[in-house]
Amino acid sequence: MRPTGQLHLGNYFGALKNWIQLQYQYECYFFVADIHALTTGYDDTTDLESNVWSMVIDWLAAGLNPAASTMFIQSRVPEHSELHLLLSMVTPLGWLERVPTYKDQQEQLKHKDLATYGFLGYPLLQSADILLYKAARVPVGEDQVAHVEITREVARRFNHVFGHERDFEAKVEKAIKSLGSRNGTRYKELRRLYQEQGDEAAIEQARTLLDGNVRLTVADRERLIGYLEGTGRSILVEPEVLLTATPKVPGLDGRKMSKSYGNTIGLREDPDVVAKKLKTMQTDPARVRRTDPGNPDKCPVWDLHKLYSDAQTQAWVQAGCRSASIGCLDCKQRLAEPMLAEIGAMRERGREFEENRDLVRGIIAEGCEKAREVARQTLEDVHQAMGMNYR
Template sequence: MAIERVISGMRPTGNLHLGHFNGVLKNWINLQHEFECLFFVADWHALTTHYDSPEIIEENVWEMVVDWIAAGVDPATATIFIQSKVPEHAELHTLLSMITPLGWLERVPTYKDQQEKLSSKDLSTYGFLGYPLLQSADILIYKATQVPVGEDQIPHIEFTREIARRFNHLYGKETGFVEKAEEAIKKLGSKKSSLYMEMKTAYQENGDQEALDSAQVLIEEHQGLSLGDKERLLGFLEGGGKMILVEPEYKLAPASKMIGLDGQKMSKSYNNTIALRESPESVEKKIKTMPTDPARIRRNDPGNPNHCPVWQLHQVYSSDEVKAWVETGCKEAKIGCIECKQPVIDAINKELKPIQERAFHYIEDPDLVKNIVAEGCEKAKKLARETMREVREAMGLNY
């Protein structure tokens, strides 16, 4: 099988909050221990909606990277970089735009949704229409096999798969492809050559997925094949041409249970967030002023936790024992709302303390962050350049 590579990006919108931490960063932190991971600051994507206020992007870039590292994204394990520092993204985006039907872009569900949500901005721009294609370039340039997304982003990955398929169909048929693939088969040796052909037949004639998986492993583990030969054999296996761009799979991110201070989804646009660098005093003040069950006007009025936003925070931060105490205490009016909120305050401050301590270290020495990002950009560029070399060659642009 091809190396499992995960890519994910985040637009630089400023300091991150608990919604980002529970919804994205915890997932990244787990993935970095399982796969080769690349995490990037999507600063070009930020321009699709903030093209009229670019001055906020630079500051947000560094603040966000500090939050990532402080939260536990490990630069020794994952590659952290900035999208605009790897200009190959833009080159691939341009080349893919030559083959992308306009209708494919217009039917991406988030295109109309975002225009309606951000109706105060003029989003009738080419950049906004084309942002799903830029997103595809971000993924395809690293031959990523998996992309962690929420359910609403699944259509973007399907779109990316279609783009990769279209590109491979148009440009994967190199001159003499079959002859070159047959020569590569001989390099496997007689026993493995026969095995490869058996598995190829089993997959192409009977749709045997297990045979496809086994053949992919056989190709990847063979030491005597060049990268070009491996790609020819992978393409030949699936009945196409040379596999230039990899079709990624989506990896559904665990749904975030994080709600904001007002009971809605935690979001800066609702002004209901707790930032990762929020002071303990501010956390306490914000939680203590959260609305509760409107039926509990007085201390001795019984309530229903399901009608209270604080109960949703208990689902994330409290043990079963504390939740049982809250449920009984609320329904039977044995505890007041301030008492109910205290375990949440304590748990959030406990979670944020080590993050803030690590963040302080990087805030005090900004060069540390810039060096991490510079190193990550170089690693990303190396991978991106290799893909672009293959893309240019396939499109006849290597003169």
């Protein structure tokens, strides 16, 4: 996430809540994208540092667990910038210019000078962010699929240009021996079935055999996959999209919740302020008077009920609104209870971290070091593939 200030409920339901669940299902890396923040906010970095720490505290308050995931700051892992630079040597300019959000954001942010290399190259920096950790999956909504696709293309091009390492066959034979006699023989047979007969089942079985072998190093596994498919070693891993549900989170004025619209409810906002904001929130315009029946499907408050309220409350809203047996304030009051309870809990957890900044800095320092360990290994592989290991 880009650090642009305190997070709001749109950020929470749009991504953060999903991250909290994913951290217990996968090995996850979450980072504060402070370099990405510069692509559109380079002209004023006054609040960048405070925004970074505010975001980290929001994450911790919401439930990201440093014991279950790796949390770090992008610029504290300089390998992100170096891999971005190295990938830029082989990435065609046209690939960056055709990214859908490139022209869209230029149109939306006309008041900013975005005729910079940093803005043009931000999708490639995103690719470096992903490829550095050899990510198997990237959790995104539908609107971000194009960014993962360009990452796949960049990895594919890099592997094609640099994937033929010296003494590849000799290293493959050594890797096959490390499988053990039985598995090594099975691997060779499956490779023959795939390459001679195009047996797709054979390649899947071979991949499973490699995935389950604890004797293999990451590099040897990639060599054997490349040998299996008739290519060289796969240095950079092509990630898959992990599509995540992105529920509609309306702002106070009915539009999408966004800081730029000034219609947000903060993740750790004061409960009294939240309660006042809810009272002024737009509702179904057809309900001019208390006695007018309404349609919840046309009311932004209903979209929030779908996120916060149980089935019984939702049924009460549907029946009461359509029959005018409840008023809009009644509806908002019932929504306020679970919303304020969740915000209150996050606010309380956040206060503990605000009062112990050394703990927060320690969490990030540890996360940065863990991330660097993985990033260094990937960059070492990249250097080796590009002929840049000088000894």
